[in-house]
Amino acid sequence: MASSPAGTLYRGREGMWTWVAHRITGVLIFFFLFAHVIDTAMVRVSPEAYNAAVETYKNPIVGVMEIGLVAAVLFHALNGIRIVLVDFWSDGPRYQRQMSYGVVGVFLLLLLPFIWRHLTNVFGH
Amino acid sequence: MTQSTQQPGTSQIAAPRSPYKARKAGNFELYSWLFMRGSGVLLVALVLGHLFVNLVLGEGIQAIDFAFVAGKWANPFWQVWDLAMLWLAMLHGTNGLRTIIADYTTRAGTRFALKTLLYFASFVVIVLGTLVIFTFDPCIDPDSTLSVCQTN
Ligand code: HEM
Numbered sequence: 001m002a003s004s005p006a007g008t009l010y011r012g013r014e015g016m017w018t019w020v021a022h023r024i025t026g027v028l029i030f031f032f033l034f035a036h037v038i039d040t041a042m043v044r045v046s047p048e049a050y051n052a053a054v055e056t057y058k059n060p061i062v063g064v065m066e067i068g069l070v071a072a073v074l075f076h077a078l079n080g081i082r083i084v085l086v087d088f089w090s091d092g093p094r095y096q097r098q099m100s101y102g103v104v105g106v107f108l109l110l111l112l113p114f115i116w117r118h119l120t121n122v123f124g125h
Numbered sequence: 126m127t128q129s130t131q132q133p134g135t136s137q138i139a140a141p142r143s144p145y146k147a148r149k150a151g152n153f154e155l156y157s158w159l160f161m162r163g164s165g166v167l168l169v170a171l172v173l174g175h176l177f178v179n180l181v182l183g184e185g186i187q188a189i190d191f192a193f194v195a196g197k198w199a200n201p202f203w204q205v206w207d208l209a210m211l212w213l214a215m216l217h218g219t220n221g222l223r224t225i226i227a228d229y230t231t232r233a234g235t236r237f238a239l240k241t242l243l244y245f246a247s248f249v250v251i252v253l254g255t256l257v258i259f260t261f262d263p264c265i266d267p268d269s270t271l272s273v274c275q276t277n
Contacts, residue, residue, distance in 0.1 A: 030218035047191035121185035
């Protein structure tokens with residue numbers, strides 16, 4: 001008989017942490033979306049107002065924070081695909097743990113080149 | 126068991142073998158569950174495509190200004206893209222937050238207040254974003270030097 005939480009199927013294991021990360025990234029992206037619709041709405045005020053708003057995104061400190069935002073979107077998107085596969089693919093639940101590692105792998109594969117590309121753009125001017 | 130054991134603010138769980146009551150709420154939660162998955166799959170293409178075109182191609186973030194937006198929204202393709210992304214992401218995110226509020230609030234009053242705030246804020250942002258896409262005017266500045274604004 002398992003006597004520790006590690007003996008359970010879910011608690012403390014990969015599936016729990018992907019759930020935690022999915023929830024946190026979802027909230028983060030949603031709050032950013034509010035700010036992003038409002039800064040984009042500046043195009044209806046004047047070209048100067050819009051350019052001033054996007055200028056903040058080109059600031060080096062904000063530029064580095066954008067990597068965090070893209071990381072959140074990438075993880076949420078990839079793990080979202082995993083959730084859909086767990087729910088709709090007949091072998092999904094069987095491979096949910098392997099797919100968690102797949103999510104992390106593809107996440108790094110896409111994020112690392114992006115970091116390089118984005119930092120080049122932010123600091124290359 | 127009697128009802129007196131119920132804690133304030135918790136909902137009553139029916140006693141075992143209590144008679145079946147037909148649901149009157151419809152299947153809203155089923156459709157909302159399906160919507161999260163359907164909109165999620167569409168958002169993969171819409172959001173990652175958006176990030177790729179705006180942050181990775183060309184000069185990335187440095188290229189973004191009023192003229193960049195005017196160039197994209199001169200094309201109905203990007204207008205439809207951005208409109209679909211706005212609506213799907215807002216509805217998906219709002220529905221996700223509805224779940225999170227339901228998970229963590231214990232008092233009915235707090236739950237009602239947070240949901241009201243959420244729906245109000247989401248409504249304002251969806252209407253604002255939609256109006257911006259449909260009423261965008263590349264020549265809002267009468268002295269604009271953009272090529273679409275040259276009359277001769
Ligand atoms: C990029 C593609 C996306 C995919 C594939 C995706 C997929 C999913 C899935 C499958 C769920 C779980 C729903 C459930 O358990 O019933 C979910 C939850 C959620 N999503 Fe997304 N989503 C995406 C984009 C977004 C965006 C852009 C936002 C913000 C505007 C967002 C915010 C949320 C929130 C707040 C939740 C609730 C999290 C929770 O209940 O723990 N998602 N997403």
